[in-house]
Amino acid sequence: MTKQLVLEKQKQAAEILNEKGIDLWLNFVRETGNIKDPMLDMLVGTGATWQSAFIITKEGDTVAVIGSLEKGNMEQVGTFKEIITYVQNVREDLQKILKRFDPKKIAINFSRNSTLADGLTYGLYLELIDHLKETPYVDRLVSSEDVVAALRGRKSDTELALMKEAIKETLRIFDEVTGFIQPGKTEIDVANFVRSKVAERGYGFAWDEEHCPAVYSGPGTAGAHAAATDRKIEKGHVINMDFGLNINGYCSDLQRTWYVLRDAEENAPEEVLKGFNVIKDSIQLAAKAIIPGKMGCEIDDVARNYIVENGYEEFSHGLGHQLGRVAHDGGALFAPRWERYKNLPFIPIEEGNVFTIEPRLPIEGYGIATIEEEVVVRENGVEFLSNPQTEIYLIK
Amino acid sequence: MTKQLVLEKQKQAAEILNEKGIDLWLNFVRETGNIKDPMLDMLVGTGATWQSAFIITKEGDTVAVIGSLEKGNMEQVGTFKEIITYVQNVREDLQKILKRFDPKKIAINFSRNSTLADGLTYGLYLELIDHLKETPYVDRLVSSEDVVAALRGRKSDTELALMKEAIKETLRIFDEVTGFIQPGKTEIDVANFVRSKVAERGYGFAWDEEHCPAVYSGPGTAGAHAAATDRKIEKGHVINMDFGLNINGYCSDLQRTWYVLRDAEENAPEEVLKGFNVIKDSIQLAAKAIIPGKMGCEIDDVARNYIVENGYEEFSHGLGHQLGRVAHDGGALFAPRWERYKNLPFIPIEEGNVFTIEPRLPIEGYGIATIEEEVVVRENGVEFLSNPQTEIYLIK
Numbered sequence: 130m131t132k133q134l135v136l137e138k139q140k141q142a143a144e145i146l147n148e149k150g151i152d153l154w155l156n157f158v159r160e161t162g163n164i165k166d167p168m169l170d171m172l173v174g175t176g177a178t179w180q181s182a183f184i185i186t187k188e189g190d191t192v193a194v195i196g197s198l199e200k201g202n203m204e205q206v207g208t209f210k211e212i213i214t215y216v217q218n219v220r221e222d223l224q225k226i227l228k229r230f231d232p233k234k235i236a237i238n239f240s241r242n243s244t245l246a247d248g249l250t251y252g253l254y255l256e257l258i259d260h261l262k263e264t265p266y267v268d269r270l271v272s273s274e275d276v277v278a279a280l281r282g283r284k285s286d287t288e289l290a291l292m293k294e295a296i297k298e299t300l301r302i303f304d305e306v307t308g309f310i311q312p313g314k315t316e317i318d319v320a321n322f323v324r325s326k327v328a329e330r331g332y333g334f335a336w337d338e339e340h341c342p343a344v345y346s347g348p349g350t351a352g353a354h355a356a357a358t359d360r361k362i363e364k365g366h367v368i369n370m371d372f373g374l375n376i377n378g379y380c381s382d383l384q385r386t387w388y389v390l391r392d393a394e395e396n397a398p399e400e401v402l403k404g405f406n407v408i409k410d411s412i413q414l415a416a417k418a419i420i421p422g423k424m425g426c427e428i429d430d431v432a433r434n435y436i437v438e439n440g441y442e443e444f445s446h447g448l449g450h451q452l453g454r455v456a457h458d459g460g461a462l463f464a465p466r467w468e469r470y471k472n473l474p475f476i477p478i479e480e481g482n483v484f485t486i487e488p489r490l491p492i493e494g495y496g497i498a499t500i501e502e503e504v505v506v507r508e509n510g511v512e513f514l515s516n517p518q519t520e521i522y523l524i525k
Numbered sequence: 526m527t528k529q530l531v532l533e534k535q536k537q538a539a540e541i542l543n544e545k546g547i548d549l550w551l552n553f554v555r556e557t558g559n560i561k562d563p564m565l566d567m568l569v570g571t572g573a574t575w576q577s578a579f580i581i582t583k584e585g586d587t588v589a590v591i592g593s594l595e596k597g598n599m600e601q602v603g604t605f606k607e608i609i610t611y612v613q614n615v616r617e618d619l620q621k622i623l624k625r626f627d628p629k630k631i632a633i634n635f636s637r638n639s640t641l642a643d644g645l646t647y648g649l650y651l652e653l654i655d656h657l658k659e660t661p662y663v664d665r666l667v668s669s670e671d672v673v674a675a676l677r678g679r680k681s682d683t684e685l686a687l688m689k690e691a692i693k694e695t696l697r698i699f700d701e702v703t704g705f706i707q708p709g710k711t712e713i714d715v716a717n718f719v720r721s722k723v724a725e726r727g728y729g730f731a732w733d734e735e736h737c738p739a740v741y742s743g744p745g746t747a748g749a750h751a752a753a754t755d756r757k758i759e760k761g762h763v764i765n766m767d768f769g770l771n772i773n774g775y776c777s778d779l780q781r782t783w784y785v786l787r788d789a790e791e792n793a794p795e796e797v798l799k800g801f802n803v804i805k806d807s808i809q810l811a812a813k814a815i816i817p818g819k820m821g822c823e824i825d826d827v828a829r830n831y832i833v834e835n836g837y838e839e840f841s842h843g844l845g846h847q848l849g850r851v852a853h854d855g856g857a858l859f860a861p862r863w864e865r866y867k868n869l870p871f872i873p874i875e876e877g878n879v880f881t882i883e884p885r886l887p888i889e890g891y892g893i894a895t896i897e898e899e900v901v902v903r904e905n906g907v908e909f910l911s912n913p914q915t916e917i918y919l920i921k
Contacts, residue, residue, distance in 0.1 A: 160640035162732050163851055167559045176733060178853075179865060196865070198842065201751040202736070216841075217864045239647040244556035247648035251635040252668070254647040272648070331724070336558050337572060340598070355597040445612075446594065455559055457574075468613045469575060469592070 131378070135174040135208040137285050139191055142172070145279045146187035152232035154273060156183040157249055157257050166238055166248025168277060170378060171454060175206045180219045180256065183209070186230055194222050220260040227266050235266060240274035242471050245281060245459035278460030281453055283481040288379060288453065289505060289514075292483060295335075295374045295381035296503060296515050302326050302372070303385050310524045312364050312389055316344040316357035323372060335373025335380035335456040342372035347496050364391045367401060367496030368524075373456050382456045382485050383515055384501035387522040397521055404441070404492035405521045408500050411435045412486045412517065415448060415463070416504055419478060419511045425449075425463040426474035432488045433465065441490040447474075449485040452503070458483075482506045483514065527774070531570040531604040533681050535587055538568070541675045542583035548628035550669060552579040553645055553653050562634055562644025564673060566774060567850060571602045576615045576652065579605070582626055590618050616656040623662050631662060636670035638867050641677060641855035674856030677849055679877040684775060684849065685901060685910075688879060691731075691770045691777035692899060692911050698722050698768070699781050706920045708760050708785055712740040712753035719768060731769025731776035731852040738768035743892045760787045763797060763892030764920075769852050778852045778881050779911055780897035783918040793917055800837070800888040801917045804896050807831045808882045808913065811844060811859070812900055815874060815907045821845075821859040822870035828884045829861065837886040843870075845881040848899070854879075878902045879910065 146154060158166045161176035169176060173183050179196030186192075193209040200214045213222050227235075239254065240246035249257070261267040284292070302323055309322050323342045327334065334341040344357040347366035362368065366389045373382035386405060388397040396402070411432040418431045429448040437443050447464030450457050462473035463484060478484075487501035500518050504511040542550060554562045557572035565572065569579050575592030582588075589605040596610045611618050623631075635650065636642035645653070657663040680688070698719055705718050719738045723730065730737040740753040743762035758764065762785045769778035782801060784793040792798070807828040814827045825844040833839050843860030846853050858869035859880060874880075883897035896914050900907040 160853065162853060163563045163640045164560065164644060175735070205752055205754070241648040241651050243648075244559045244646070247646040248560060249647045250640070250643040251645045251647050251650040252637040252639075252643035254650075255637050328727070339571070356601055358601075457556065457558060 131174050132207055134285075134287055134378075135172065137287060138171050138280060139185055139208070140189065141283065141285065142185050142276065142280050143187055143189040145276050146185070146236075149275050149279070151234050151236045151271070151276060152187055153227075153230055153234075154185045154236045154276060156238045156273075157181070157253060158183070158238075159253055164250065167245045167455065168238065168248055171281070173206075174208045175202060180253070182219065182223050182226070184226065184230075186232070190230070192226055194219055194226060223260055224264055227261075227264065232266070233269060234271060235269050236273035236276050237270050238273055240272045240277070242473070243274045243277060243459045245455070246272065246274040246277035274459075278476065279479070281458050282451055282460040282479055284453065284483055284505065285481075289483070291377050291379035292381065292453070292503075293514055295376045295379055296383065298330070298332065298376060299372060299374050299381040299383050300516060302374075303370070303383070306370065307387065307522050307524070310362060310368065310387060310389070312362050314362050315359045316346050316362070317359055319344045319362075319368075319370070320357035323370075327374065333375035335375050335382055335452075342370050344368070344370050345497055348491075348494050350497065362389060364389050365495065367404075367492055367498060369497050369499045371499070371501065373452075378454055380452050380454065380456045381503065382452050382501060383503065384487060384499045385518055385522065386498050386500060387524055388495075389524045397523065398495075401492055401495050401498075401521065403439075404490055404495075404498040407436060407439045407441065408488055408490060408498045409517075409519060411488050412500060412502055415486050415488075416502075416511050416513070419484075419504065419506060420509065421478055421480045421506060423478050424475050425461045425478065426466050428463045428478075429465050429474065432486070436488060436490055444489045446489075449487055451482055451484055453483060478506055480506055480508055527570050528603055530681075530683055530774075531568065533683060534567050534676060535581055535604070536585065537679065537681065538581050538672065538676050539583055539585040541672050542581070542632075545671050545675070547630050547632045547667070547672060548583055549623075549626055549630075550581045550632045550672060552634045552669075553577070553649060554579070554634075555649055560646065563641045563851065564634065564644055567677070569602075570604045571598060576649070578615065578619050578622070580622065580626075582628070586626070588622055590615055590622060619656055620660055623657075623660065628662070629665060630667060631665045632669035632672050633666050634669050636668045636673070638869065639670045639673060639855040641851070642668065642670040642673035670855075674872065675875070677854050678847055678856040678875055680849065680879055680901065681877075685879070687773050687775035688777065688849070688899075689910055691772040691775055692779065694726070694728065694772060695768060695770050695777040695779050696912060698770075699766070699779070702766065703783065703918050703920070706758060706764065706783060706785070708758050710758050711755045712742050712758070713755055715740045715758075715764075715766070716753035719766075723770065729771035731771050731778055731848075738766050740764070740766050741893055744887075744890050746893065758785060760785050761891065763800075763888055763894060765893050765895045767895070767897065774850055776848050776850065776852045777899065778848050778897060779899065780883060780895045781914055781918065782894050782896060783920055784891075785920040793919065794891075797888055797891050797894075797917065799835075800886055800891075800894040803832060803835045803837065804884055804886060804894045805913075805915065807884050808896060808898055811882050811884075812898075812907050812909070815880070815900065815902060816905065817874055817876045817902060819874050820871050821857050821874065822862050824859045824874075825861050825870065828882070832884060832886055840885040842885075845883055847878055847880055849879060874902055876902055876904055
């Protein structure tokens with residue numbers, strides 16, 4: 130599966146290089162066991178120890194220039210048509226291969242805007258410049274960020290199938306959590322229950338296990354990006370959980386909301402239902418607004434405005450992000466026009482992009498209402514990849 | 526444990542900054558879920574999403590400048606005395622904090638020589654320079670490589686205790702493998718048996734699971750750094766395995782050698798025993814040569830020369846590397862004076878360093894003899910952390 134997927138993405142990469150007017154894409158890496166370029170899994174399917182160049186040309190050539198000890202492994206992996214090995218120093222072979230293709234424009238793995246296109250560390254960049262300093266190629270280097278955004282963003286059918294599998298298994302665990310939640314249990318109890326299911330089934334986590342899942346019970350919790358605590362679940366709490374799996378290299382990222390009924394209650398109170406429904410409806414409104422060519426900030430507007438119009442404070446983060454091999458994938462972003470998001474809210478949405486939609490609002494005295502769904506962008510709109518949550522889950 | 530260890534290493538870092546004449550150490554990172562600075566686990570104990578600065582001064586101050594949404598998490602983790610949060614852009618707070626300490630010399634997280642000190646990506650480096658361009662600090666930046674080498678290399682007692690635990694559990698699995706090896710089983714069978722034990726016990730792998738363990742059976746195998754294959758184990762094969770665990774954030778890295786007896790044999794043939802014993806003895810000779818202050822190339826010489834004097838070809842890699850939080854840790858290296866090792870063979874060995882010793886030689890017609898042990902450098906010599914293999918393991 131890995132090899133087939135890598136070859137599929139390499140082919141797509143060559144098409145994108147043509148589209149963007151780039152002749153050759155050079156990914157320069159070393160000791161990937163210590164720090165790994167985020168594109169390596171997709172483009173190569175294995176790591177490298179010594180300074181190594183993984184090259185894709187707009188004609189579809191693929192050339193790996195690697196240390197001699199790693200030839201056997203590279204042949205086993207089988208994703209590069211040509212393998213050139215060196216013993217002492219990569220410089221000579223690197224210069225030779227560039228001379229052979231003589232590219233006018235070379236994309237390399239750095240970017241100020243996108244971390245996924247920024248896998249070249251600064252020390253290694255200095256090495257690369259030193260290798261090329263007496264060649265014309267040192268003046269032909271550009272950022273790979275546009276290529277990376279297109280390649281990661283436009284999901285193939287194989288990728289979508291893997292993502293659906295991760296979503297299905299995530300929703301299965303959410304269902305099991307509904308049976309597990311009880312007053313008196315702690316956020317950590319819930320998180321550990323989820324982790325035990327993940328371990329039992331041999332899956333990976335979509336982000337670091339310490340914060341995956343994130344579980345928040347009741348009013349005044351720490352908010353996004355914090356770990357579960359020993360706070361006890363109580364009757365009258367709104368609970369939410371942010372959780373994703375990594376299965377066969379592709380991630381899910383979903384959120385669901387529960388309410389713990391008080392003794393006399395048969396349903397959640399009015400204000401809880403209202404908060405939940407505003408979140409639910411804002412997701413549907415945002416989803417309906419999505420078509421290829423629009424900018425992410427326009428989609429963010431729809432949900433953000435609806436929530437504020439209904440009397441709630443606006444959420445302090447973007448409405449949604451792309452995902453794929455990682456939970457926070459690069460390129461176009463559903464986010465407001467805030468400086469910290471740089472150019473990402475203004476990148477046009479493309480067919481084949483997979484986005485989360487994840488608004489949030491506080492319900493005074495109860496907790497946080499959040500739902501996170503996943504959609505794929507089609508020619509005329511979106512298709513939901515997750516089966517959307519339509520009613521708050523009640524715990525008796 | 527994590528918090529205690531981070532605080533221990535931060536304290537040590539401040540001492541090393543004094544020793545190296547550096548006033549302030551600035552680790553600049555972002556989106557560590559996508560690409561993570563190799564020093565972050567040791568210095569911070571958690572990740573960061575937006576551009577973030579983790580600062581340690583030679584006076585022992587620790588300051589985190591992070592995105593506002595991550596304040597709760599950072600407080601939970603509790604490893605930084607001062608937490609400064611921003612909403613729009615890190616620049617203003619970063620400039621302010623540097624002005625407050627007014628350092629004359631600032632180490633930042635880049636290095637041409639050491640990947641573990643090279644966590645700053647080139648795009649993010651450009652951002653950092655832009656943040657500092659109107660301050661005097663932009664001209665005071667130096668590589669953190671000397672600080673990183675000393676900090677990672679000088680193991681504390683807590684770190685050594687964790688490493689011994691990982692070694693103990695690794696040797697336990699090697700013992701179990703001896704009971705599992707049978708002619709007719711494949712390299713992949715052996716690797717999967719090991720992986721099942723690791724999963725069962727909830728441990729991590731010291732390097733990527735695809736190549737951990739590496740298993741080689743018989744003559745003409747792919748050599749180092751390749752994955753296990755479907756090659757079948759046969760009578761008359763020398764088998765070796767390279768394997769390490771990651772337990773509580775610290776790694777082991779060990780190798781052992783087996784021989785599969787042919788029908789009439791009660792012991793391995795002369796030439797197999799000779800090859801094995803040359804490896805075994807070269808390790809003891811190298812270990813006896815180690816004292817603080819020597820250079821790694823001198824240690825490499827001892828084993829390499831002994832192997833060549835005994836009529837075998839020299840191994841095409843270094844004799845050993847440091848290890849700790851990762852299997853290939855930075856700093857001084859037991860390696861020959863080859864260009865691809867840069868300055869590493871010439872860095873003096875220090876007390877508290879943990880090294881592997883892992884020579885290798887081919888036994889014509891049988892396979893590869895390798896043993897890998899781990900030693901810690903003490904004031905007057907070394908202590909073996911692993912219980913050395915003294916006889917080749919025989920499979921009936």
